[in-house]
Amino acid sequence: MTKQEFNIESAEKEDKESGGIFLTTFQLVFIGVTAACVITAVGCMCALLPDRSCDEVRVTEPPEEPMTTTPRMTPERTEPPVTEPRRTTEGDMTTIAPTEEPWNGRLSYDLIPDSYDLYLRPYLYPEDGGEDKRFTFDGRVTIHFRCDVATNVITLHLLDIELDIYTLSDTDGNDISISGHTLEAKYEFVHFNLDSYLEAGKDYVLYIEYLGQLRAGLSGFYRSSYQQGNETRWLATTQMQATSARQALPCFDEPDFKAVFRTEIEHRDDMVALSNGMETRTNESEIEGWTISRYLPTPKMSTYLLAFVVGYFDKLETWTDNDILLRVWSRPEAVNNTQYSLEIGSNLTTYFEEYFNISFPLEKQDMIAVPDFSAGAMENWGLIIYRETNLLYDSAVNSASNKQRVAEVVSHELAHMWFGNLVTCEWWDDLWLNEGFATYMEGTIGVNHAEPSWLMREQFVTIDLQSVFEPDALGTSHPVQVPVNHPDEINEIFDSISYSKGASINRMLNNILGEDVYTSGVNNYLQTHREDNAKTDDLWNALTEADKNIGDNDVKKIMDTWTLQMGYPVVNVRRLNETHFNASQEHFLINPEAGVDDRYTDLGYQWYVYLTYTQETDPNFEEPDNIWMEPYMTTTLVPVSNNMSDDDWFLVNIKQYGYYRVNYDNDNWARLSQQLTNDHKVLPTENRAQLINDAFTLARVGRVDYPIALNLTLYMEQEEGYVPWEATLGGISYIRDMFSRYYGYGPLERYMREKVQALYESLGWIDDPDNDPHLDQFNRENAIATSCRYRNQDCLDQASTLFSQYMTNDANNVDNEPDYMINPISPNLKSVVYSYGIQEGGQVEWEFGWRKYQETTDSSEKVKWLVALSYSQAPWILSRYLDYSLDTDLVRSQDSSTVIVSVSRNYIGRSIAWDYLRSNWDTYVDYYRTSPSGLGYIVTEVTEDFNTQLELEEVVAFKEGKDLGPATRAYDQAIEVINTNIAWMKSSATIVAEWFEDAAPPIGE
Structure with a gap:
C-alpha cells in the first residue's frame, strides 16, 4: 500500500481501538453542508423533474422481445463504474459542473444520435487545393439526435480535427445559440456549450464544418500510396476500429451509439470513391475535373464500421445467388488477382445468409485491398478493407498457405456482417x-x-x-x-x-x-x-x-x-480399477509460482467441463461416452459399453472439442504411446495432435515426466498427417528455442533430422499445386523446412542450388520476362528456399533478396522476402536491415513489425532486435499505438525466447519511465514468460538434453 493508504488505515485502527470516532470542526461543517445540499437536490428533483411512464424507464437489461419504440436501453457498466460530472438541476434543465472525481471518459446517455449526413473532400495532390491543403480533407457533418436528459452541453468525440463553423437548431428550424466549444484532450472530447437548455424528448440538428488531417498513420481517415510505374499514386482510406472514427468526424464514437449514415464524397472524377452504401448518383462539382458521389444510407450501425476509400482502383464483380452485388477492388495492375476472393466471397455470402437465416441487409458488398493497413482486414458494413496479402491471390506466384489465408480472412470478415455488424457488442x-x-x-x-x-x-x-x-x-x-x-x-x-x-x-x-x-x-x-x-x-x-x-x-x-x-483446467484422470476412472480438475498454469490475477472472478478457477471419453476395446470417436464434471467435484468415468479390458488405454476429450488439457497416470500415457507406435491411425488426427500438445505442455511444468512426453514422438517416422506434425513441431519448438545457446541443441538436431527424414523423402521437392492434396502441400513445406532447419545437408544443398539458379536466371533475363517465368522455385517452397538461400549465402545473396523485395509488387511475395532476409548470419546485415525497416521509403510501416520479430527469431539476431527495440521504442509507439495488438505483438515476440537472469533484468528495467500504452499487458506477460523460461532451464534442460542424447543417432550418421 502507499504511504497515504497506510496513514489512513492506521488512523482508522486507532479510532476502533479507542472505542469512538473523532471528527474535526471542518469535517463536521462539511458533512452538514453536504447533507443539506443532498436533501435540497432530492427535493427539487422530486418536485420538478417530469414523471416518466413505465414505457419510458430506461432498463439495464434488454427486453425479451425486440423493441418497436425507443426508449434507449442503458447497458450495465463494467468496473470501474462511470463517475459522471456533478450536475445541478433547475426545473427540467441540467448543467454540468466541474468535478475532481475520476471519470473514465465514457459518454453519458443524455443525447442519442439518430443519423449523420456526412460530406468529405480529400486533398491528395498539390493541385487539388494547393500545397497547404495537401493531405487534409474538408468535412461537413449534420448530426440528428434526440435529447433524453435535458442539458446545456453537447459532448462528442473529436481528435485531430479543426472546427470551423457549427450551428444548432431544433427540428422546427429554430436556432439555438452555441456560446463556444471546449476541448478535453484526455478523453478526446469536444464540449459545445449552449446558451439555453435542450429539452428532454425533443430532436435536434447539429451542423459542423471542419478540417481534418490525412495523416500517414494507419488509423482514422488516413493516406496511403503505391507505385504505378514511376508514378506515386495516392489514396485515402479508413480504419475506425476501435476509437478512430473521431479522427474523421465529430461523433458519438462508442459502439452502442448506433445511427444511420448518409455519406457524400467530393473527389477527382478519374478516381473511385467508395463508402458503406451503394453509390446512387454522381453530380458535377463546382471544381473542374471533380465530381460528388452520393451513397445509399446505411442500416443503423456503430461509428467504428464507417468506411470510405478514395483513389485509383479497378474491380472484378459478380452477383451472388441472392442478387447481392459483390465487387472486389485493388490496384489496377493487381485486379486479376482478386478472382479467387471474388469466387469464395460470393459463395460464402450466400452460405452465411442461409446459415444465419437472415438476408444480407445491403444492396452491395465491396471488398478492397489497400497497400497500407494496420490489421489483417476490417469488417466495415458494405466496404470491407483488407491488407493486400489477405485478399489478393495469384496461383503462379502465391502458395497454398496464401490461398488458405485469403479464404480464412474473407470468411472471417463476411461472418462479421451478421455477428458484429447486424448485432454489435454494447461495449x-x-x-x-x-x-x-x-x-x-x-x-x-x-x-x-x-x-x-x-x-x-x-x-x-x-x-x-x-x-x-x-x-x-x-x-x-x-x-x-x-x-x-x-x-x-x-x-x-x-x-x-x-x-x-x-x-x-x-x-x-x-x-x-x-x-x-x-x-x-x-x-x-x-x-x-x-x-x-x-x-x-x-x-x-x-x-x-x-x-x-x-x-x-x-x-x-x-x-x-x-x-x-x-x-482453463487440466483434467487429471486416474484409474480406480479396470473399468472405473476418477477425474478431477484444477487451473492449469505454465508458471504456478507466479500466481494469478484474481480480480476478474470469484468463481475460484473451476469450470463446468463436458467430458467425452472412450477406450481401446470398441472405441467410439463419433458418439463417445460423455459426462459433466461440475466445479469442485470429482467425477467417476465408466465406459457405457462395459467391455473395457483392464489393460486398455483410456482417452478423454475426443477430437479435442473441449477447452481443457488432460493428464493421465503413467501407465495410461505409456499405453497411448504404444498405440501410436503400433497403429497410430486408430486414434483420430485431432487426438494424435492433442496427446503430443498436452504431454509436452504438462511436462514443461513438471506434471508429466519429460521422457513420457518425448516418447510420444518416437512413432513420428510413420506419421503422415499434417495436424499431428504441426503439434509435434510446435512442442519441439519450445525446446529448440531454449536450447539455441545450450549444449542440448546438438542431439536435438540429430533426433529431429532423423524423425522427419521419412516424410522428407516421401514428399520430396517435386511440388504439384494443381494435383497434390492441399494438406500434402502444407506437409511438404513442413518437411523441407524442418529438414533444412535441422541441417539436413541434402535439403540445404537443394535450397542453395535453387536460389543460385534463380539468381542466374535473373542475371540473364535480358528480355525482361516476368519474374514468375524465370523463378524456378515452386510457390509453395519459396519461403523455405528464400530463407535458407539467404542463410547459407552471404552479402551477395542478401542483396539479391533485398532487390527482389523492392521490385516485386505482389504483397505476399514481399512478406516472404521480409522474413527470409532476417535469416542472414551476419550481425551487421541484420542491424542494417532493422534500420531499413523504419525507413518508410523502403518498408511500409505496417511491415516493420514483421522485420523486427523475424530478426529476433534468428538466434544471432535475438539480442540485436532487443537492443534495437529499446533504442527506437518511441518510433514503434508512433507506428502502432492505435493498432490493435501491434505494439504488444512486438514486445511479446522479441522477448519470447529470453531465458537468462540478465535478460529478465533488462526487460524489467526497460519499463522504467515509459508509457507502454497498448503494450502494457503484453509487457507483463513477457515478464512472466521469461520467468518460466528461466525456471525451465533450471529444472528440465539437463533431463531433456540427456533424453535426446540417448534417442538421437550417433554423430555422423
Missing part, C-alpha cells in the same frame, strides 16, 4: 462476441463449406485451440469478457484470447448442444437484436431457449465459468 468488454464468433465461423464453418478438402475442422486444433492454450496458461492472461475503458486497454484485448479462445469455446459449445440447437440459438439471437447491441448474456439466453425442449443445459451457468475467468 468493448464483449469484443469476443464479435471476434470469437467470426474466428469460429471463418474456418470450421465458412471455409470448411467452400473448400471441404482442406479439412479445416481438423486444422482448427492447431490453428486456434492449441495456439491460444499457451498465452491463456499465464497468470497475466485475461477473461474473454474483460473490463476495459481507456482506448489503450481496448486495443490490448484484440488478441488471441478474444479471437482464438472465443472461437474455441464456441466450438466446444456447439459440440455440447449439437449443431441444430446451436444454430437455432444463434439465429434467434441475431433476429432478436438485429441492428442493435447485445451482451454475452443475450447469446447465452438465446442458446438456453433453443435447448430447452431437447436438453436441460443452463448455458449461462456453464459458460460463465469459461468467459468470466481466464485460463
Whole structure:
C-alpha cells in the first residue's frame, strides 16, 4: 500500500481501538453542508423533474422481445463504474459542473444520435487545393439526435480535427445559440456549450464544418500510396476500429451509439470513391475535373464500421445467388488477382445468409485491398478493407498457405456482417462476441463449406485451440469478457484470447448442444437484436431457449465459468480399477509460482467441463461416452459399453472439442504411446495432435515426466498427417528455442533430422499445386523446412542450388520476362528456399533478396522476402536491415513489425532486435499505438525466447519511465514468460538434453 493508504488505515485502527470516532470542526461543517445540499437536490428533483411512464424507464437489461419504440436501453457498466460530472438541476434543465472525481471518459446517455449526413473532400495532390491543403480533407457533418436528459452541453468525440463553423437548431428550424466549444484532450472530447437548455424528448440538428488531417498513420481517415510505374499514386482510406472514427468526424464514437449514415464524397472524377452504401448518383462539382458521389444510407450501425476509400482502383464483380452485388477492388495492375476472393466471397455470402437465416441487409458488398493497413482486414458494413496479402491471390506466384489465408480472412470478415455488424457488442468488454464468433465461423464453418478438402475442422486444433492454450496458461492472461475503458486497454484485448479462445469455446459449445440447437440459438439471437447491441448474456439466453425442449443445459451457468475467468483446467484422470476412472480438475498454469490475477472472478478457477471419453476395446470417436464434471467435484468415468479390458488405454476429450488439457497416470500415457507406435491411425488426427500438445505442455511444468512426453514422438517416422506434425513441431519448438545457446541443441538436431527424414523423402521437392492434396502441400513445406532447419545437408544443398539458379536466371533475363517465368522455385517452397538461400549465402545473396523485395509488387511475395532476409548470419546485415525497416521509403510501416520479430527469431539476431527495440521504442509507439495488438505483438515476440537472469533484468528495467500504452499487458506477460523460461532451464534442460542424447543417432550418421 502507499504511504497515504497506510496513514489512513492506521488512523482508522486507532479510532476502533479507542472505542469512538473523532471528527474535526471542518469535517463536521462539511458533512452538514453536504447533507443539506443532498436533501435540497432530492427535493427539487422530486418536485420538478417530469414523471416518466413505465414505457419510458430506461432498463439495464434488454427486453425479451425486440423493441418497436425507443426508449434507449442503458447497458450495465463494467468496473470501474462511470463517475459522471456533478450536475445541478433547475426545473427540467441540467448543467454540468466541474468535478475532481475520476471519470473514465465514457459518454453519458443524455443525447442519442439518430443519423449523420456526412460530406468529405480529400486533398491528395498539390493541385487539388494547393500545397497547404495537401493531405487534409474538408468535412461537413449534420448530426440528428434526440435529447433524453435535458442539458446545456453537447459532448462528442473529436481528435485531430479543426472546427470551423457549427450551428444548432431544433427540428422546427429554430436556432439555438452555441456560446463556444471546449476541448478535453484526455478523453478526446469536444464540449459545445449552449446558451439555453435542450429539452428532454425533443430532436435536434447539429451542423459542423471542419478540417481534418490525412495523416500517414494507419488509423482514422488516413493516406496511403503505391507505385504505378514511376508514378506515386495516392489514396485515402479508413480504419475506425476501435476509437478512430473521431479522427474523421465529430461523433458519438462508442459502439452502442448506433445511427444511420448518409455519406457524400467530393473527389477527382478519374478516381473511385467508395463508402458503406451503394453509390446512387454522381453530380458535377463546382471544381473542374471533380465530381460528388452520393451513397445509399446505411442500416443503423456503430461509428467504428464507417468506411470510405478514395483513389485509383479497378474491380472484378459478380452477383451472388441472392442478387447481392459483390465487387472486389485493388490496384489496377493487381485486379486479376482478386478472382479467387471474388469466387469464395460470393459463395460464402450466400452460405452465411442461409446459415444465419437472415438476408444480407445491403444492396452491395465491396471488398478492397489497400497497400497500407494496420490489421489483417476490417469488417466495415458494405466496404470491407483488407491488407493486400489477405485478399489478393495469384496461383503462379502465391502458395497454398496464401490461398488458405485469403479464404480464412474473407470468411472471417463476411461472418462479421451478421455477428458484429447486424448485432454489435454494447461495449468493448464483449469484443469476443464479435471476434470469437467470426474466428469460429471463418474456418470450421465458412471455409470448411467452400473448400471441404482442406479439412479445416481438423486444422482448427492447431490453428486456434492449441495456439491460444499457451498465452491463456499465464497468470497475466485475461477473461474473454474483460473490463476495459481507456482506448489503450481496448486495443490490448484484440488478441488471441478474444479471437482464438472465443472461437474455441464456441466450438466446444456447439459440440455440447449439437449443431441444430446451436444454430437455432444463434439465429434467434441475431433476429432478436438485429441492428442493435447485445451482451454475452443475450447469446447465452438465446442458446438456453433453443435447448430447452431437447436438453436441460443452463448455458449461462456453464459458460460463465469459461468467459468470466481466464485460463482453463487440466483434467487429471486416474484409474480406480479396470473399468472405473476418477477425474478431477484444477487451473492449469505454465508458471504456478507466479500466481494469478484474481480480480476478474470469484468463481475460484473451476469450470463446468463436458467430458467425452472412450477406450481401446470398441472405441467410439463419433458418439463417445460423455459426462459433466461440475466445479469442485470429482467425477467417476465408466465406459457405457462395459467391455473395457483392464489393460486398455483410456482417452478423454475426443477430437479435442473441449477447452481443457488432460493428464493421465503413467501407465495410461505409456499405453497411448504404444498405440501410436503400433497403429497410430486408430486414434483420430485431432487426438494424435492433442496427446503430443498436452504431454509436452504438462511436462514443461513438471506434471508429466519429460521422457513420457518425448516418447510420444518416437512413432513420428510413420506419421503422415499434417495436424499431428504441426503439434509435434510446435512442442519441439519450445525446446529448440531454449536450447539455441545450450549444449542440448546438438542431439536435438540429430533426433529431429532423423524423425522427419521419412516424410522428407516421401514428399520430396517435386511440388504439384494443381494435383497434390492441399494438406500434402502444407506437409511438404513442413518437411523441407524442418529438414533444412535441422541441417539436413541434402535439403540445404537443394535450397542453395535453387536460389543460385534463380539468381542466374535473373542475371540473364535480358528480355525482361516476368519474374514468375524465370523463378524456378515452386510457390509453395519459396519461403523455405528464400530463407535458407539467404542463410547459407552471404552479402551477395542478401542483396539479391533485398532487390527482389523492392521490385516485386505482389504483397505476399514481399512478406516472404521480409522474413527470409532476417535469416542472414551476419550481425551487421541484420542491424542494417532493422534500420531499413523504419525507413518508410523502403518498408511500409505496417511491415516493420514483421522485420523486427523475424530478426529476433534468428538466434544471432535475438539480442540485436532487443537492443534495437529499446533504442527506437518511441518510433514503434508512433507506428502502432492505435493498432490493435501491434505494439504488444512486438514486445511479446522479441522477448519470447529470453531465458537468462540478465535478460529478465533488462526487460524489467526497460519499463522504467515509459508509457507502454497498448503494450502494457503484453509487457507483463513477457515478464512472466521469461520467468518460466528461466525456471525451465533450471529444472528440465539437463533431463531433456540427456533424453535426446540417448534417442538421437550417433554423430555422423
